[in-house]
Amino acid sequence: MALTYCVLASGSSGNCLWVRGGGVQVLVDCGLSARMTGRRLEERGGRLEDVSAVVCTHGHSDHVMGARVLAKRHGLDIYATHGTASAIPGIPNERSRLLPCDGEVRLGGLTIRSVPTSHDAPQAVALRIDDGESSLGVVTDLGVATATVVEAFAGLDGLLVETNHDVRMLQEGPYPEPLKRRIRGRWGHLSNEQGAELLAALLHDGLQHVTIGHISEHNNTPDLARAAIEKLLAARGGQPPKLAVAVQHRVGEPVTLAPRASATPSLRQASRQLAFAFR
C-alpha cells in the first residue's frame, strides 16, 4: 500500500489529515467533531473503524477537538506529547500514547518522526511520516521555519505546508492588534511568503506533491496563497511538484505518493546548504 493521504479539513476551525500506509490508517490531528470526522472519511470511502490512531501535533482546539470522543467511543489511540496531552483531558489511560517532542514512534509499517516547532502551544511538533518507500511532511502551525525544521524535512516526497495569512490582509483586517501580533510573531503562523520560503528550502526534484493549508478565512484567500506558491515555483523553473490547496469546508482529493528514487548525494548536499542558509 503506497503512502496515501487526504485532507479532511484544514484551517483555524479544524484540522484533520487522513493517512494510509504501512498497513495502517491514522489521522494527523482531529480538530473536527468525531461525527464530522467520520462523515468526511466516508466521503472518500473511509471508515472510522479502520483508523487506529490520531497523532496530535499540538493542543490547540482546532487540532484536538475530537480526540476525547474518538478515544472513548471509537477506541482510537491518541498519540500526543506531554504538553499536548495536558490540553486534552479525559483520554482513557489505555488509549493514551506518548509522542516524543523530538523523536520517533512506529505505527504498523509507518515511522512517525516528531520535530519541535516554534508555536505557542506547549511541545508543539511537526511530523514526518514515512512508510519506507516515501515520506510526507506535515508542517503547519509555526511562527518561523527554524533550521531544525528545514533540516528535518529535507528530501520529502509529499508536503503539507502552512500558508496562513496574507500580511496585508492581516494588517488591515478586523483582528485586535494583540492577536495580529501573535499571528505574525515567532510563535504564531506562517504567512504566504513565509510558507513559500519554507517550500523553497525544501524543494528538490523528488518532491512530488505540495498541499498548502491552514489558510485563514479572515486574513487570506486560497487564491492569494496559491499565487504566492506559484510565483516561487515559476521562479525556480524545472518540473514543479503538483500543487493542491486545502480548505476548511471541503474534503480534499486523495494524494498517493510514488515510491521515491533514492536521493543523490548532491541533493542531500544542497538541502544541507539550504538548512545552513536558514540559521
Ligand SMILES: [Zn+2]
Ligand atoms: Zn491550528
Ligand SMILES: [Zn+2]
Ligand atoms: Zn495552533
